[in-house]
Amino acid sequence: MKKLTVRTALVLALLCATSGSIASAKVKSKSLTFGTDFWVGNTLVKKGTYKIVFDDQTNEISIVDKTTTVAKVPAQVKKRENNKRAWDVSLVTVGDRMTLVSLAFPETAQTLVVNDAAGLAEKTQGEKTTVEKPQ
Numbered sequence: 501m502k503k504l505t506v507r508t509a510l511v512l513a514l515l516c517a518t519s520g521s522i523a524s525a526k527v528k529s530k531s532l533t534f535g536t537d538f539w540v541g542n543t544l545v546k547k548g549t550y551k552i553v554f555d556d557q558t559n560e561i562s563i564v565d566k567t568t569t570v571a572k573v574p575a576q577v578k579k580r581e582n583n584k585r586a587w588d589v590s591l592v593t594v595g596d597r598m599t600l601v602s603l604a605f606p607e608t609a610q611t612l613v614v615n616d617a618a619g620l621a622e623k624t625q626g627e628k629t630t631v632e633k634p635q
Contacts, residue, residue, distance in 0.1 A: 528605055529553040529564075538591050538598040540571035541616050545600075552603065554612055561603070561612055575612040580604050 533549040545563055550570065553562040556577075563571045580588070588604035588611065604611040 526556045527553060528556070528608075530605055532587060532589075536591070536598060538600050540600045540614065541573050543571040545570055552605070554605070561614065574615045576615060578602075578611045578613055580609050580611045584609060 529551050531549055532552050534545070534547050537544060537546050539545070540561075540563060548565070551564040553564055554560070554575070555562075559575055559577065561573055561575045562569050582588075584604075584607060586606055588602075590601040590603070591598050592601050593599070600614055602611050602613040
């Protein structure tokens with residue numbers, strides 16, 4: 501009986517440990533104020549303050565206004581080359597639309613490149629806009 505109890509406890513502990521590692525996605529979020537309207541994929545995002553959320557398990561960037569997700573797009577993670585202390589946001593004019601190409605959270609070594617704009621990110625390395633943390 502004692503062996504059965506020990507085995508059951510071990511199996512439960514193993515299941516808990518396994519399920520915990522599967523569901524341990526790192527979700528990073530911070531507030532950011534945009535001074536201009538811009539497009540994320542096919543979604544227009546109006547100027548204002550939003551919560552920027554990145555889920556590293558799904559590689560998706562979400563732009564959230566209070567409780568509503570305004571835009572959600574897949575992204576590629578690239579190594580960040582410079583200024584790791586501030587936001588690094590790339591908005592590029594495509595036709596008559598200002599489009600989000602990439603962004604990087606402060607204090608990180610990663611740049612998140614929007615999948616729809618991956619080709620634009622490589623062509624426009626000099627057109628990045630650095631945005632300081634909101635007060």
